Amino acid sequence: xxxxxxxxxxxxxxxxxxxxxxxxxxxxSADREDVLAAWAGLxxxxxxxxxxxxxxxxxxxxxxxQDVQGLRVLPGIGPYTAAAVAAIAFGVPxxxxxxxxxxxxxxxxxxxxxxxxxxxxxxxxxxxxxxxxEAQERPSDFAQALFDLGSSLCxxxxxxCGLCPWQGECAGxxxxxxxxxxxxxxxxxxxxxxxxxFLAQDAAGQILLRKRAEKGLLAAMTELPGTEWRLxxxxxxxxxxVAPFAAGWKLAGRVKHVFTHFTLYLDVYxxxxxxxxxxxxxxxxxxxxxxxxxxxxxxxxxxxxxKGLSCLKEKKS
DNA sequence: AATCCGTGGTC
DNA sequence: TGACCAAGGAT
Numbered sequence: 001x002x003x004x005x006x007x008x009x010x011x012x013x014x015x016x017x018x019x020x021x022x023x024x025x026x027x028x029s030a031d032r033e034d035v036l037a038a039w040a041g042l043x044x045x046x047x048x049x050x051x052x053x054x055x056x057x058x059x060x061x062x063x064x065x066q067d068v069q070g071l072r073v074l075p076g077i078g079p080y081t082a083a084a085v086a087a088i089a090f091g092v093p094x095x096x097x098x099x100x101x102x103x104x105x106x107x108x109x110x111x112x113x114x115x116x117x118x119x120x121x122x123x124x125x126x127x128x129x130x131x132x133x134e135a136q137e138r139p140s141d142f143a144q145a146l147f148d149l150g151s152s153l154c155x156x157x158x159x160x161c162g163l164c165p166w167q168g169e170c171a172g173x174x175x176x177x178x179x180x181x182x183x184x185x186x187x188x189x190x191x192x193x194x195x196x197x198f199l200a201q202d203a204a205g206q207i208l209l210r211k212r213a214e215k216g217l218l219a220a221m222t223e224l225p226g227t228e229w230r231l232x233x234x235x236x237x238x239x240x241x242v243a244p245f246a247a248g249w250k251l252a253g254r255v256k257h258v259f260t261h262f263t264l265y266l267d268v269y270x271x272x273x274x275x276x277x278x279x280x281x282x283x284x285x286x287x288x289x290x291x292x293x294x295x296x297x298x299x300x301x302x303x304x305x306x307k308g309l310s311c312l313k314e315k316k317s
Numbered sequence: 318a319a320t321c322c323g324t325g326g327t328c
Numbered sequence: 329t330g331a332c333c334a335a336g337g338a339t
Contacts, residue, residue: 002335009325043323078337098335147335260322299324
């Protein structure tokens with residue numbers, strides 16, 4: 001969960017997740033739908049699929065591999081996580097190199113080459129940081145202390161060099177460039193895409209949902225029926241032409257959602273209907289409104305659902 | 318190697 | 329408001 005996600009965002013998910021799946025065996029034997037639903041809202045959903053597969057691999061192996069090489073084979077476990085688990089769980093004297101450690105290292109050695117090209121060099125320098133006897137003897141404490149140094153004192157914008165135990169050895173501080181490091185190459189500009197989503201509710205209080213494709217963005221997650229997401233804005237006439245079925249569709253509003261590599265605007269259309277035809281449901285499934293929270297609804301779709309639902313409620317009253 | 322993959326907090 | 333960033337991994 002902590003891969004690219006802050007402790008604060010993870011904490012409530014972690015508590016709910018470990019309550020729902022208290023053991024590796026429980027997670028391994030769970031339905032994937034339930035795992036995805038427990039992850040919904042956290043993002044990077046391949047992590048949930050990988051973690052589920054990882055639990056199954058660990059059960060098949062009869063336990064956790066206890067060294068970096070063995071861990072590295074598991075789904076979703078890359079160089080960083082293998083080193084972190086080896087050091088923290090199994091006392092192996094290795095240095096997990098995450099974003100914090102990259103930053104500390106870039107400053108300590110005054111590496112001015114920008115990321116991402118400097119990544120390999122930073123990793124090679126970082127793995128020498130635990131050369132001291134004390135660090136070798138306490139791999140878990142050393143790894144976590146390094147994370148904490150990076151997240152608290154050696155922070156991205158305004159490092160507290162005056163409080164840093166490594167200030168005397170820090171080349172970046174000595175040169176007065178610590179706060180500028182690590183340098184980064186400019187990022188590609190984020191394109192905008194447009195689409196529409198449809199929320200229909202029947203007299204029994206059910207709504208129609210769909211399951212997304214197994215690969216790609218929001219893979220295997222739940223969504224409202226909708227149009228393609230394209231570079232060009234849609235007119236209302238165009239949108240109504242591709243609605244999942246004919247109904248008195250009304251515009252509830254527009255949802256904005258920022259993904260890593262594009263910004264999405266979705267026009268949310270709502271309709272109150274008597275009942276869903278078999279034809280309408282063939283593409284998806286019906287869920288009572290109060291059960292939508294139990295489905296694997298990603299945040300962008302949660303926003304659409306809330307916008308549409310509040311519009312339907314207004315029209316009733 | 319470069320791209321794809323979410324989301325929420327912060328300044 | 330917007331750009332940056334977070335206990336990265338897979339392809």
